[in-house]
Amino acid sequence: MKLEDIVEMHGKMAVALEIIEGCKEFSALIPEVRTNLVYASPDAVTRKDVLAIDGRITVVDGMPRSAGRPKFGASSHMARLIIEIRKVDPSIRAGMDFANDPRLTKWLEDYCKSKGWIFSMIDRRNEPEDIKEAEGASMPWKVKAAIDAAGGRVPKVFYETGAVGKEPVSVLIGRDPIVVAEQVCEIARLYNEKR
Amino acid sequence: MKLEDIVEMHGKMAVALEIIEGCKEFSALIPEVRTNLVYASPDAVTRKDVLAIDGRITVVDGMPRSAGRPKFGASSHMARLIIEIRKVDPSIRAGMDFANDPRLTKWLEDYCKSKGWIFSMIDRRNEPEDIKEAEGASMPWKVKAAIDAAGGRVPKVFYETGAVGKEPVSVLIGRDPIVVAEQVCEIARLYNEKR
Amino acid sequence: MKLEDIVEMHGKMAVALEIIEGCKEFSALIPEVRTNLVYASPDAVTRKDVLAIDGRITVVDGMPRSAGRPKFGASSHMARLIIEIRKVDPSIRAGMDFANDPRLTKWLEDYCKSKGWIFSMIDRRNEPEDIKEAEGASMPWKVKAAIDAAGGRVPKVFYETGAVGKEPVSVLIGRDPIVVAEQVCEIARLYNEKR
Amino acid sequence: MKLEDIVEMHGKMAVALEIIEGCKEFSALIPEVRTNLVYASPDAVTRKDVLAIDGRITVVDGMPRSAGRPKFGASSHMARLIIEIRKVDPSIRAGMDFANDPRLTKWLEDYCKSKGWIFSMIDRRNEPEDIKEAEGASMPWKVKAAIDAAGGRVPKVFYETGAVGKEPVSVLIGRDPIVVAEQVCEIARLYNEKR
Numbered sequence: 218m219k220l221e222d223i224v225e226m227h228g229k230m231a232v233a234l235e236i237i238e239g240c241k242e243f244s245a246l247i248p249e250v251r252t253n254l255v256y257a258s259p260d261a262v263t264r265k266d267v268l269a270i271d272g273r274i275t276v277v278d279g280m281p282r283s284a285g286r287p288k289f290g291a292s293s294h295m296a297r298l299i300i301e302i303r304k305v306d307p308s309i310r311a312g313m314d315f316a317n318d319p320r321l322t323k324w325l326e327d328y329c330k331s332k333g334w335i336f337s338m339i340d341r342r343n344e345p346e347d348i349k350e351a352e353g354a355s356m357p358w359k360v361k362a363a364i365d366a367a368g369g370r371v372p373k374v375f376y377e378t379g380a381v382g383k384e385p386v387s388v389l390i391g392r393d394p395i396v397v398a399e400q401v402c403e404i405a406r407l408y409n410e411k412r
Numbered sequence: 413m414k415l416e417d418i419v420e421m422h423g424k425m426a427v428a429l430e431i432i433e434g435c436k437e438f439s440a441l442i443p444e445v446r447t448n449l450v451y452a453s454p455d456a457v458t459r460k461d462v463l464a465i466d467g468r469i470t471v472v473d474g475m476p477r478s479a480g481r482p483k484f485g486a487s488s489h490m491a492r493l494i495i496e497i498r499k500v501d502p503s504i505r506a507g508m509d510f511a512n513d514p515r516l517t518k519w520l521e522d523y524c525k526s527k528g529w530i531f532s533m534i535d536r537r538n539e540p541e542d543i544k545e546a547e548g549a550s551m552p553w554k555v556k557a558a559i560d561a562a563g564g565r566v567p568k569v570f571y572e573t574g575a576v577g578k579e580p581v582s583v584l585i586g587r588d589p590i591v592v593a594e595q596v597c598e599i600a601r602l603y604n605e606k607r
Numbered sequence: 608m609k610l611e612d613i614v615e616m617h618g619k620m621a622v623a624l625e626i627i628e629g630c631k632e633f634s635a636l637i638p639e640v641r642t643n644l645v646y647a648s649p650d651a652v653t654r655k656d657v658l659a660i661d662g663r664i665t666v667v668d669g670m671p672r673s674a675g676r677p678k679f680g681a682s683s684h685m686a687r688l689i690i691e692i693r694k695v696d697p698s699i700r701a702g703m704d705f706a707n708d709p710r711l712t713k714w715l716e717d718y719c720k721s722k723g724w725i726f727s728m729i730d731r732r733n734e735p736e737d738i739k740e741a742e743g744a745s746m747p748w749k750v751k752a753a754i755d756a757a758g759g760r761v762p763k764v765f766y767e768t769g770a771v772g773k774e775p776v777s778v779l780i781g782r783d784p785i786v787v788a789e790q791v792c793e794i795a796r797l798y799n800e801k802r
Numbered sequence: 803m804k805l806e807d808i809v810e811m812h813g814k815m816a817v818a819l820e821i822i823e824g825c826k827e828f829s830a831l832i833p834e835v836r837t838n839l840v841y842a843s844p845d846a847v848t849r850k851d852v853l854a855i856d857g858r859i860t861v862v863d864g865m866p867r868s869a870g871r872p873k874f875g876a877s878s879h880m881a882r883l884i885i886e887i888r889k890v891d892p893s894i895r896a897g898m899d900f901a902n903d904p905r906l907t908k909w910l911e912d913y914c915k916s917k918g919w920i921f922s923m924i925d926r927r928n929e930p931e932d933i934k935e936a937e938g939a940s941m942p943w944k945v946k947a948a949i950d951a952a953g954g955r956v957p958k959v960f961y962e963t964g965a966v967g968k969e970p971v972s973v974l975i976g977r978d979p980i981v982v983a984e985q986v987c988e989i990a991r992l993y994n995e996k997r
Contacts, residue, residue: 220817224980228813231872232805250444250579251470275446277467277480284479285472287816379577384445395809415622419785423618426677427610482621590614640834640969641860665836667857667870674869675862772964774835 218258218266226256226268230287233311233394237274237281240402242409244276248316250384251275251284255295256394257303257310264296265289295388301360302390306371311397312390315405317376324408325387329374337363337372341380413453413461421451421463425482428589432469432476435597437604439471443511445579446470446479450490451589452498452505459491460484490583496555497585501566506592507585510600512571519603520582524569532558532567536575608648608656616646616658620677623701623784627664627671630792632799634666638706640774641665641674645685646784647693647700654686655679685778691750692780696761701787702780705795707766714798715777719764727753727762731770803843803851811841811853815872818896818979822859822866825987827994829861833901835969836860836869840880841979842888842895849881850874880973886945887975891956896982897975900990902961909993910972914959922948922957926965 233254237243246252251273258266269292272284285291299312322338329336339362348354363375371390379385389404391397428449432438441447446468453461464487467479480486494507517533524531534557543549558570566585574580584599586592623644627633636642641663648656659682662674675681689702712728719726729752738744753765761780769775779794781787818839822828831837836858843851854877857869870876884897907923914921924947933939948960956975964970974989976982 220980224813224817225809226813227816228809228811231812231816232809251446272470272472272477272479275467275470275479282467282479284467284470284477381576382574382579384577384579395805415785419615419618419622421618422621423614423616426617426621427614590610641836662860662862662867662869665857665860665869672857672869674857674860674867769967771966772969774967774969 222258226258227287229394230254230256230268230270233398234270234283234287236395236398236402238283240405241280243281243315243402243405244279245409246315246321246401246405247274247276247281248314248384248386250386252281252314252316253292253295254313254394254398255292255299255311256287257296257299259310261300261303261310264293264300267292267296267299269296297356298360298388299390301356302371305360305364308392309371309390310392311394312388313394313397313401314386314388315401317385317387321387321408322376324411325374325376325404328404328407332373334373335367335370337367337375339363339366339375339377341378341383344380417453421453422482424589425449425451425463428593429465429478429482431590431593431597433478435600436475438476438510438597438600439474440604441510441516441596441600442469442471442476443509443579443581445581447476447509447511448487448490449508449589449593450487450494450506451482452491452494454505456495456498456505459488459495462487462491462494464491492551493555493583494585496551497566500555500559503587504566504585505587506589507583508589508592508596509581509583510596512580512582516582516603517571519606520569520571520599523599523602527568529568530562530565532562532570534558534561534570534572536573536578539575612648616648617677619784620644620646620658620660623788624660624673624677626785626788626792628673630795631670633671633705633792633795634669635799636705636711636791636795637664637666637671638704638774638776640776642671642704642706643682643685644703644784644788645682645689645701646677647686647689649700651690651693651700654683654690657682657686657689659686687746688750688778689780691746692761695750695754698782699761699780700782701784702778703784703787703791704776704778705791707775707777711777711798712766714801715764715766715794718794718797722763724763725757725760727757727765729753729756729765729767731768731773734770807843811843812872814979815839815841815853815855818983819855819868819872821980821983821987823868825990826865828866828900828987828990829864830994831900831906831986831990832859832861832866833899833969833971835971837866837899838877838880839898839979839983840877840884840896841872842881842884844895846885846888846895849878849885852877852881852884854881882941883945883973884975886941887956890945890949893977894956894975895977896979897973898979898982898986899971899973900986902970902972906972906993907961909996910959910961910989913989913992917958919958920952920955922952922960924948924951924960924962926963926968929965 253269253273255267255269268287270283271288271291274283302309326336339359348358374389376387448464448468450462450464463482465478466483466486469478497504521531534554543553569584571582643659643663645657645659658677660673661678661681664673692699716726729749738748764779766777838854838858840852840854853872855868856873856876859866859868887894911921924944933943959974961972
């Protein structure tokens, strides 16, 4: 990786993290599995090319707080997700996951409509058994399912239903972590007002 | 709460946390939902009487790391679990949860046998729908299920199967967090050697 | 050291740290060299027997914040100070240093009078050159100077003037870190009001 | 400030901090007053335009560790120093201070010679009393003294002798914090070998 890319990536992650850690309302959207914010290098191939928060983002003293620092290779799940999405749309470089529940899903769908964003859904109960068991096969299936459910387009926001052993989560993707952090925090603030 | 109890509780949590944060092998047993270590006051009635790690324990730089400090009221799930168990056996004041998978379950069952510990299991798929939906009804059901499955005795270790939206976890309980931390870390080291 | 002493010491340090980190006014009394809070074991002989904050206490986001955790052996200067004082009065087990300036010194002297506390002063410019240069000779000289200046009694509070290369600081000592933290924070709050 | 400058500055500080926190030998060069790494924006006028480590860099577990995060306005002393230097040479945007003692000073002078770097010295005992007492007059005096002592050129490295109440420190300056961090860490490693 080029030093200037590393610098630009760390800089955007630092600014994005400041946005997230300053958004009290986001605490309510941090799932049990916590959340991560990931940022892929322009030519990312493996998770080592993806910057992510070491130890993820959790809630401390009622506020979102990163457990460790941004670090290349610190994420597995979200890093593989963004790499898989980039095979279809390489302009996507960042993503973040957050909590879901049936009420948020409904609200989120309407919110996406109002923004002109493509919203999609992955029903993990439909995941074939042979794919669940084959090492590394789940992620391509999931991304394909999200795109298929959106009529072949890459969604801006999608949610995964829970499955046995799996918490339901939402994912928002975008071109850089600052934009993603701002969008997720706007969702957190608006959803909090509605409640 | 009396100051001497608060001091004794914070002291034991600090020593226990040092044990956990120094046990590299435990990183492999931290579930997606992270782990918490809880310690109930002698007369604990609500979660506010239970000391727990704010933000739970996660993995940073490959090592277990508490996100925040020990704080009364910082845990919901594990705090309610220990309070429920104490209705049956008040000598139990501390507990910790950790990851589970089918291979660990089998090994853990044998390990408990070798230690003379009661091991139990909660199959969350058996949880009645009306209990799942009633606020606060799940925990009493779970604790009762764990004790029933152990022939009416409070188990030392039990595991909960995954359910839709729920990650499977193991729980080890004991009289204080130092003992609990030492026992969980011994499990982590021995299980790591077997692999 | 006995486990029960270690537990009691860690417990008192945790409670004391919570008091300090919650006292915004104390930020203004943290010197350039930062502050430390130390707690000697009942039979402390070397700095390894003294619990102290690893990395000391500094100011982050405008609030006092411990850089690391309480750890035996983490302090050199303050640990040796408390060990030296304990040769004269073994009931003293804890101490904390904080900033000084001429205005605070005057106020502090009056405050000590109002509390009935012995206040003393060490003029480091009087330290003989041979003592400055002999390894380990400074601390006994300083403690003797503080006691001599108080007419042979161990002072509750004393300040050290600055010297070449040395920032002036105040020190408050007591039997345990909770008491010391409460007294230092009261000083910080009252002094802040006067300004 | 433009977002792209903020991003670039945060990115370079993150990379520089990783270098420093990974350099064990630098722990031995952290002074009692701790160290700070500062980075001025291209048009910095006040300390609010200077990114610095909130709470400075201290030693935790034997390694250099930033107390807080990089933050605009977090430094006073080092920020004003870099702003003053930039009045003479605006290409300088970053700087870092570290411990000094007579042996290091001698070694450092030779090291600078070998690198072709200008080395200078500020004898704070020469600071006129009226300047010491006038608010904000010390820093211009110090920077002028360092440049004068180097024959009118801006030095790469300079040290300040101690004075009453002031610890002696060294300062290294450069165009960006990554370069500064690398140079200071090389000094720390080479000086450590010599001992």
